[in-house]
Amino acid sequence: MLILGATGSAGRMAIQIAKLFGAARVIAAGRDTARLATLAALGADETITFDKIDRAADADVVLDYVWGEASAQAMLPLLTARADRGAPMTWIQIGSMAGELAAIPSVALRGPGCRSSAAASAPSPRATSWPSCRPSPRRWRPAASTCRPTPYP
Template sequence: MRAAVITSFDAPPVYGEHPDPVATGEHDMVVEVLAAGLHHLTRAKANGTHYSATGDFPLVPGVDGVVRDGAGRLRYAVLDDTNLGTFAERTVIDARRSVLLSDDIDPVRVAAAMNPGMASWVALRRRVAFREGQSVLVLGATGSAGGMAVQIAKRFGAARVVAAGRDTTRFKALEALGADRTITLDEAGAAADVDVVLDFLWGEPAAGAMLPMLTARADRSAPLTWIQIGSMAGATAPVPSAALRAARLRILGSGIGSVPPRDFIAELPELADAVTEGALDVHARAVPMAEIARAWTERTRERLVFVP
């Protein structure tokens, strides 16, 4: 079969021949890959910048995708740590880590939306007891996962969603998606009285926003939960000590390890339904797998989805 293969952290993927996959486990099945998204997680695992990267090569990247099983059924599948990802004509999935999809879905749209949508969906469902009527700040809202977080927070009943980001040209689009207010990163104090922060940035933007937000809160004894989801602005953040003393701040993370696999899997069916029914807006572009070397480093607001 044909697949994209990476041989080192600093090497781009090369599309070529690769051995056919073989199912070995009780719940394993060989499937045909229809569409697989190029997510930040996929790149980070492949270049060694994600904490779950193993450095075991050769590697076929791809952490999820829309596949067709041996019975002809469509599935969305999430792969466990494996060297045979979804950037291939065929791969092996654990059927327990997949959900069945209807035959009329758009594989490219589903492959584009599930991974970035899962970030905020799981954070609000599994890492905090989020209640209808609470308010949310999305830090890094102008990225694709941040834009989906705005929609998902509203879907879960957020009374107010503040979207913060660098790219002010995206603000009108975020308002159309449900953001009640859009602000730049240095205006974070304007979101002082939210209940939850969904942070896709970390680094200096997060550290710089914390103290102004906390000191501007009308009631500093009211709890604020800061959920660290992504690190697009830096893997470390110089959090001021005063931020931890000046208010009831709780910082926690949401991702592989802090959320058990069973919790991720439990949320897949409802998220898949939301995506397939068109409730979540996503901008996807299909790219032939053979063009992966060119597309691997492309920077675009669209979610690139590889199709064999």
């Protein structure tokens, strides 16, 4: 698993959750080298800056808290450096700390290896007309851990 934006609060939590749920290898990527240096203590197996993103090319899942130009520039190197270019890579776009827009080349999305999805961190304005889009805290089932969810309406 590769976590883009691992130095932020959500990214730091994602490292721990990935390990808790059994991720064999977690690669944490970010821009702040001082904060990257602290992530091994949270469970990151490797930390990289965006200029070394091809080191994470064989990750099967990418959690993207960054988006924007940083993600746009990372996608092709990740896909083209894979040992098996046909192996699936699931790109989950969660945040947009580096920008709302990312100019992704269409070839990156058409290739056999990339599957993408998006997760909303907060209900969008459309959620009022699409009830199925609203997050439901009641669907959460806590794992056997010390983490316990706090439901919010």
